[in-house]
Amino acid sequence: MTPDTAGAPLRTQAGPFAAADSALAFDLAAGLDRVEERLSAAAAQSERLPHEASHHLMQAGGKRVRPLLVLLAAQLGDGTRDEVIDAAAAVELIHLATLYHDDVMDDAPVRRGAPSAHEVWGNSVAILTGDLLFARASLLSSELGPAAVRLQATTFERLVLGQLAEFTGPAPDEDPVAHYLQVLADKTGSLIAASGEFGLRFSGASEEFIEPLRDYGEKVGVAFQLADDIIDLTSDAATSGKRPGTDLRERVPTLPVLYARRAAAGGDTTAAEVVVRLDGDLTSDVALEEARVALAAHPVTQEARAEARRWADEAIAALEALPEGEVREGLEAFAHQVVERSS
Ligand code: FPP
Ligand code: MG
Numbered sequence: 001m002t003p004d005t006a007g008a009p010l011r012t013q014a015g016p017f018a019a020a021d022s023a024l025a026f027d028l029a030a031g032l033d034r035v036e037e038r039l040s041a042a043a044a045q046s047e048r049l050p051h052e053a054s055h056h057l058m059q060a061g062g063k064r065v066r067p068l069l070v071l072l073a074a075q076l077g078d079g080t081r082d083e084v085i086d087a088a089a090a091v092e093l094i095h096l097a098t099l100y101h102d103d104v105m106d107d108a109p110v111r112r113g114a115p116s117a118h119e120v121w122g123n124s125v126a127i128l129t130g131d132l133l134f135a136r137a138s139l140l141s142s143e144l145g146p147a148a149v150r151l152q153a154t155t156f157e158r159l160v161l162g163q164l165a166e167f168t169g170p171a172p173d174e175d176p177v178a179h180y181l182q183v184l185a186d187k188t189g190s191l192i193a194a195s196g197e198f199g200l201r202f203s204g205a206s207e208e209f210i211e212p213l214r215d216y217g218e219k220v221g222v223a224f225q226l227a228d229d230i231i232d233l234t235s236d237a238a239t240s241g242k243r244p245g246t247d248l249r250e251r252v253p254t255l256p257v258l259y260a261r262r263a264a265a266g267g268d269t270t271a272a273e274v275v276v277r278l279d280g281d282l283t284s285d286v287a288l289e290e291a292r293v294a295l296a297a298h299p300v301t302q303e304a305r306a307e308a309r310r311w312a313d314e315a316i317a318a319l320e321a322l323p324e325g326e327v328r329e330g331l332e333a334f335a336h337q338v339v340e341r342s343s
């Protein structure tokens with residue numbers, strides 16, 4: 001569809017991935033509208049509680065980063081196909097399922113500006129709702145065929161193993177920063193890489209683009225998650241929709257934390273002071289806020305930001321094999337947006 005054939009006004013925006021008035025921006029926004037309808041229908045249940053709980057997070061908002069990437073990649077083939085919309089809905093359902101579980105594990109009180117599902121219904125309902133969404137994602141994939149089921153299964157295994165590796169932490173002889181970057185590639189990069197692959201496969205685009213786009217997606221995923229580490233430190237709840245300092249309170253070894261520890265071990269006394277705060281009792285809101293502010297103000301946070309930008313630049317370099325044009329430029333803008341966002 002082009003702007004000339006536009007019908008009803010679009011509910012969703014394509015974001016800064018295409019010139020605002022371009023045909024590409026219109027196609028992406030139109031695709032996202034279709035994805036929203038598919039998502040809502042795919043999560044429908046006949047009983048009130050599972051229905052409400054299944055729609056809770058998707059209705060709270062969200063950037064729809066993964067569906068957008070499916071749609072953008074699909075522009076290299078026929079992006080209007082129904083299968084592309086199903087694939088975009090499936091990846092968002094997988095992502096949503098992980099968020100229900102993640103918020104239980106992180107004991108996160110808010111997500112997307114709304115109370116987390118476990119705050120509303122308790123841990124059991126939140127976990128089971130994640131499972132329900134995952135079941136519905138699997139149903140969509142099964143309709144797309146064995147290639148989709150396989151891609152979903154291999155991606156999900158990596159994602160779960162990444163989360164597990166984060167939980168268990170590095171081995172005694174392992175570099176903590178290298179371990180952490182691998183965790184991010186597995187728990188976030190895997191699904192973002194799969195999003196590009198879903199978009200290419202189900203739009204009928206040339207398979208020669210799959211590997212470069214997977215490489216791009218994986219690196220964008222790491223950049224995205226590194227940016228998240230910074231947002232936890234520097235963004236306010238009204239902007240990010242999450243409580244600042246949640247990672248610190250949960251003792252997540254984010255990149256700024258790992259850099260602070262490394263600098264302190266190397267003799268940096270200001271970093272050592274920050275580490276003392278980080279290792280202190282963070283149960284009170286005052287102590288948490290002091291630790292957050294101290295780490296955010298330390299140069300290690302800027303170093304972590306620079307590392308996020310390096311991953312985004314490397315992601316863009318992976319696009320070399322793609323044809324020049326609006327889609328490649330959109331993917332480049334997408335990588336920049338991922339690291340410069342504040343929510
Ligand atoms: C966000 O991490 C979490 C993930 C990217 C994936 C976590 C994976 C699981 C919880 C496995 C799910 C399993 C099933 C069966 C659905 P984060 O805490 O760093 O990001 P945040 O700041 O958005 O919370
Ligand atoms: Mg979390």
